[in-house]
Amino acid sequence: MLLSAKRTPLLRIWSSLASFGQRRLSSYRCLAGHPSRSSLHPPRCRTPITLPGSNPCRSVSVGASAARERSSKKTFVYLVAVAGAMVGASYAAVPLYRRFCQATGYGGTVQRRESVEEKIARHARDGTKPSRELIVQFNADVADGLQWKFVPTQREVRVKPGESALAFYTAENHSSAPITGVSTYNVTPMKAAVYFNKIQCFCFEEQTLLPGEQIDMPVFFYIDPEFETDPKMDGINNLILSYTFFRVKS
DSSP states (O other): OHHHHHHHHHHHHHHHHHHHHHHHHHHHHHHTTOOOTTOSSOOGGGSOOOOTTOOTTHHHHHHHHHHHHHHHHHHHHHHHHHHHHHHHHHHHHHHHHHHHHHHHOGGGOOOOOOOHHHHHHHHHHHTOOOOOOEEEEEEEEEOTTOOEEEEESSSEEEEOTTOEEEEEEEEEEOSSSOEEEEEEEEEESGGGGGGEEEEEOOTTSOEEEOTTOEEEEEEEEEEOTHHHHOGGGTTOOEEEEEEEEEEOOO
């Protein structure tokens, strides 16, 4: 009985030490990622362990920032490429637009047509003789405020389609000071004006006259031979060339 009583405390101590050692061993296995074989439930140590001073969101934020940076670079490269393409297209469009205007006359660009000299030479080579005779009358006007006398030297000339003619206008300054003027012109009927070609003219050129000065200004013109063959010109035998002088304000 005495031996049995002495053994009982020793057995209890031994049992306690064994139980404590088993629990420590299970804890070590749990930290190493290996659950205890005697455990029937998954160990709680599978929850991620955050070390002191570490940021669990750092890896995620760094990856997102890198992705945004790559996306921004791609967008920048795309915008630069688009801008370069637009600049190149604008430079290329300039000569193309100029050629388009020259070919169609769009935007007020003068088209390349047969010159008056070329038409006269071609008409002379053809040897065709027009039968119609046209009367070209001349008119002169002076705008208010211009103290000039401005008149045509001749009232009219007779010319046939395909022929050229020369006429004169006279301007005289009736004031006591130098005056500069500029003239505009028009041809009537309007539908016949396309066949009236001026070879030499004083229109749209500034003319300065001293007090009492008088000058003669020539007008050298040519009637297109196609005037005679155009059905729209039937019945038109008189043309009027009118000039109006305006004072140029200094």
